Amino acid sequence: MPASACDREEEVSTKVATVPSARKNLRPKTYAMILLMVILNPFGNIFLGKGMKRIGAMSSWAPSDVFHFFFRAFATSTIWIGIGLLLAFFVAYLLVLSWADYSYVQPSSALANGLTALLALLVLHEVITPLRWAGVLLICLGVFVVGHTHPRTTEQS
Amino acid sequence: MLTAFIFYLLIIFSGTGGEMCVSRAMKTVGEVTDFRPRSIGRTILLALKVPWMWLGVGMMAVGFFSLLGMLSIANVSFVFPATALSYGVGALGGKFFLGERITAQRWAGVALVAIGVALVVIGKG
Numbered sequence: 001m002p003a004s005a006c007d008r009e010e011e012v013s014t015k016v017a018t019v020p021s022a023r024k025n026l027r028p029k030t031y032a033m034i035l036l037m038v039i040l041n042p043f044g045n046i047f048l049g050k051g052m053k054r055i056g057a058m059s060s061w062a063p064s065d066v067f068h069f070f071f072r073a074f075a076t077s078t079i080w081i082g083i084g085l086l087l088a089f090f091v092a093y094l095l096v097l098s099w100a101d102y103s104y105v106q107p108s109s110a111l112a113n114g115l116t117a118l119l120a121l122l123v124l125h126e127v128i129t130p131l132r133w134a135g136v137l138l139i140c141l142g143v144f145v146v147g148h149t150h151p152r153t154t155e156q157s
Numbered sequence: 158m159l160t161a162f163i164f165y166l167l168i169i170f171s172g173t174g175g176e177m178c179v180s181r182a183m184k185t186v187g188e189v190t191d192f193r194p195r196s197i198g199r200t201i202l203l204a205l206k207v208p209w210m211w212l213g214v215g216m217m218a219v220g221f222f223s224l225l226g227m228l229s230i231a232n233v234s235f236v237f238p239a240t241a242l243s244y245g246v247g248a249l250g251g252k253f254f255l256g257e258r259i260t261a262q263r264w265a266g267v268a269l270v271a272i273g274v275a276l277v278v279i280g281k282g
Contacts, residue, residue, distance in 0.1 A: 091197065091201065093179075094179065094183055094200075094201065094204060095183075095189050095192075095197065095200070097179065097180045097183040097184070098183040098184065098186055098187065098188050098189045098200070099188040099189065101251055101255070101257040102176065102177055102180040102247060102250070102251045102255055102257065103247060103248045103250075103251030103252070103255075103257050103259055103263060103267070104257075104263070105180075106173075106176065106243075106244060106247040106248075106251075107244055107247075107248075107266055107267050107270040107271075110244070110270045110273070110274055113273070113274055113277045114277075117277060128280075129280040130280070131276055131279060131280030132276065132277050132280030133280075134276055134280070135272075135273045135274065135275070135276025135277035135278075135279075135280055136273065136277060137273070138269050138270070138272055138273030138276060139269070139270050139273035139274060139277065140273075141269050141273075142265075142266045142267065142268070142269030142270035142271075142272075142273055143266065143270060144266075145262060145263075145265055145266030145269060146262075146263055146266030146267065146270070147266075148262065149260055149262050149263045149266070153257050153258035153259075154184070154255065154256050154257055154258075
């Protein structure tokens with residue numbers, strides 16, 4: 001990393017003081033933030049997908065068609081709801097990464113796949129194959145196993 | 158074939174690497190303890206001053222567009238299960254790039270999640 005980047009990193013880390021007492025609340029707030037991510041991500045994708053289906057496929061790559069496609073996309077409220085939910089997901093992701101291990105957050109957020117399957121069954125009335133249910137079960141088991149490790153194994157800067 | 162392979166490498170390494178850079182940037186900013194909107198906004202502005210954040214977002218964008226490129230030349234039923242490898246790469250990156258301690262229990266959980274994600278996509282029907 002370049003020297004200026006190191007300086008900047010040190011400068012920023014001194015601006016935000018860490019609170020030692022917060023360590024004991026680490027697990028509940030990590031669970032809460034991951035739950036938020038797991039809810040926001042599939043709902044964001046569903047709204048975005050519904051919005052994109054409503055406006056239909058782009059007819060050609062001609063500049064005027066591309067412009068009209070994006071104009072229709074950004075004039076669709078469903079797409080804005082999807083973008084808003086995905087932005088909120090990204091903020092939650094950033095916040096949880098400020099204290100928890102990446103190797104803890106990344107597999108745990110895969111629970112979103114389980115929720116997506118559940119939403120597909122309950123909202124979209126899709127058929128869920130036994131193989132897919134087996135996958136959901138394995139994800140839940142994996143998240144349970146990862147969830148029993150400590151969310152943070154590194155020292156806070 | 159070569160194009161698909163390059164896209165695949167970019168999805169796994171650029172996408173996951175980007176997330177690790179973002180994680181590093183957020184660790185630099187420090188643990189968030191105040192969740193009021195103004196404080197969250199301030200934290201995000203601070204994060205944007207860390208070069209790792211820009212590198213991470215850029216790499217994630219490359220990973221995302223590679224995914225779109227890969228989807229244009231390969232089947233969804235192949236692409237998404239194959240990306241389950243990113244969980245393994247993520248754990249390795251967590252260990253060697255971010256200095257996280259990956260216990261056997263965490264490795265086991267990561268493996269279960271990776272297999273589970275692959276099955277969910279294969280079993281889409």
